[in-house]
Every structure is written in structure tokens, then in C-alpha cells.
Amino acid sequence: MEDRLEALIARLREQDCRITPQRLALLEMLIESDEHPSAAELYERLRARFPTTSLATVYKTLNLLKALGEVTEISFSDGDTHYDAGNPTPHIHLICTQCHRISDVPFITAPNLTAELTAQTGYHITGHRFDFYGICPACQGK
Amino acid sequence: MEDRLEALIARLREQDCRITPQRLALLEMLIESDEHPSAAELYERLRARFPTTSLATVYKTLNLLKALGEVTEISFSDGDTHYDAGNPTPHIHLICTQCHRISDVPFITAPNLTAELTAQTGYHITGHRFDFYGICPACQGK
């Protein structure tokens, strides 16, 4: 976790990007939160520490990280774009269609679909995304 | 294919929804096209037959179908929302990150991840979505 932060900082420096307090806070929030926050949520939290910060700054940093491949967008059927802190271990998203919570689940069966797909379609496959939709335990009671 | 159209029409009627010429055309376009069009693309094509139609009508119909669970949104990292005509056979999306084409691939290995996930997380799983990203054969030469 600490390592991930260090790695991100190094990655930014290597691109001649500056580590401002706002960016550092955003990086920490992205890494620590396992809830895949949206830009608006990140902005809300960031504003607790930097009352004058703006949504534009959040978007600019997110776009920067996206361009570096360090963050992934999860555009999610019901509204805003959420961000996945580039959790480097492969995982599945489990999305509650009621409370909109997104959880990560480590891969249970590592499918070697990739090789099969390449053989079958000729695509050069660079990434993938597995999402499951359902009702989380907490929402099932309601 | 014909059956699917019949089924959709029946479904709409059952909800006291009217089958207008515009809707019928939209349904046909959704079912026939395997390219997962966006609202704007659907509007463009619809306008060829109904020059005075509006984007609002397209959105209203898509939202109706979405609410009925007959159409799925694929919000796709680079721009608009695309629509999947609720192709009833399970399939994988293969998305070219260069030309943005989305292809359907039938499930090769039907993973029974669902049961495993339910056992492990307590979620009541209702759906899923597998997307692979890569470069399609046509774009690899460029």
C-alpha cells in the first residue's frame, strides 16, 4: 500500500509532474479507498482538507493518472464515472444494483480466456474487466 | 431474430406501451445491428426514415427498454454510452481501443463463477458483464 503510493509518486516525477499537496492527497485517497469513488466524491473529500480546491483540479489529476495507465475508469450504468486506483492485482467488480456499492473480489478462477480469445479472434488483448451485478447482503433485507 | 422483435413488441404491449413507427424502427435497428450503437448513432439512422424525429425520443425509448431490462448500457471509457440490444445469449464484449469497435463473442468457457461468488460473498447475483480490451486485427497493421 505504501509501496503503491511510492510507485505512483515516482511515476509522476519521471514524467516531470509535480507532487502538490492536493495531488498527494488525491493519490492517498485513491489508493486507500476500496470503494471506487467518483470524481465528485473525491472532490468532496479533498475539499475537507483544501477548501478552495476545485473539481477541475480533480479531473485534471484523474486524467493524468488515466493517461499514465495508473487509474481505470468504471463507467457504471447509473450515473457518474468511478475510478479504480489501478489496483495491480487482477480482480472482479461486484456491483450492488441497489446501493451502488462496488466491491473488489480477487480472481477465484484465473481463466485463460485471453489466450483462447486471441487464437479465435486475432485480437491483441491488452486488458479486461469482469463485472457482476447483484444485490449485496445488506440490501437483501430491505 | 424475428422472434426477438416479436418478443419485444409483446413485452411493450404488455406494459401498455404503444408501438409507434419510430419505436418499431428503433427496435429493428437495435436488434439488427451488432455494433452496439450509441444514442446519437441511432438518432442519425432513425432520422433517415423520420426526418423530424428527435434525440429526446430516442433517449425515452432507450430508457424504457432499459427499465424493462431489454437493453443494456455499455458505458465505454472513451465517450458515449452504447446500447446492447439485450442479446439474450451470454456473450463477451471485445472492444478495440483504437477504432472503438465492439464485437460480441459467444462464451467460450462458461465459468460457474456465479455460484462461487454467491457462496463467497453473499451477493444475490443477477447479471454480469465481461469485457476484453485490445487491438483488433484491422488496427494491428497501422
Next chain:
DNA sequence: TTATCTGCAAAATGTTTGCATGCAC
């Protein structure tokens, strides 16, 4: 005939851009 759908225009929402000032390096 009646409730729904259409299509226009306006509004709401989410994201991006331009630019002057401020700050990391």
C-alpha cells in the same frame, strides 16, 4: 375517445478548457 408518444426547446448534469495567479522544483 383517451392516454401515451412525439418533438421541440429549455434545463440539468458531468466533464473539459482557457487563463491569470501561485507554487514545486
Next chain:
DNA sequence: GTGCATGCAAACATTTTGCAGATAA
């Protein structure tokens, strides 16, 4: 000191809403 980042406001793009007239049932 230099150049990138911030933060404001304005611009943009996409989607939604309201409503009067049209139309499927």
C-alpha cells in the same frame, strides 16, 4: 527563476424534463 499546477469561470457534450399537439389503441 522556470514552468507546471491550481482554481475560477465559461464552454461543451450528453442526457433529462416539460409541455402542447399528434396519434395508437
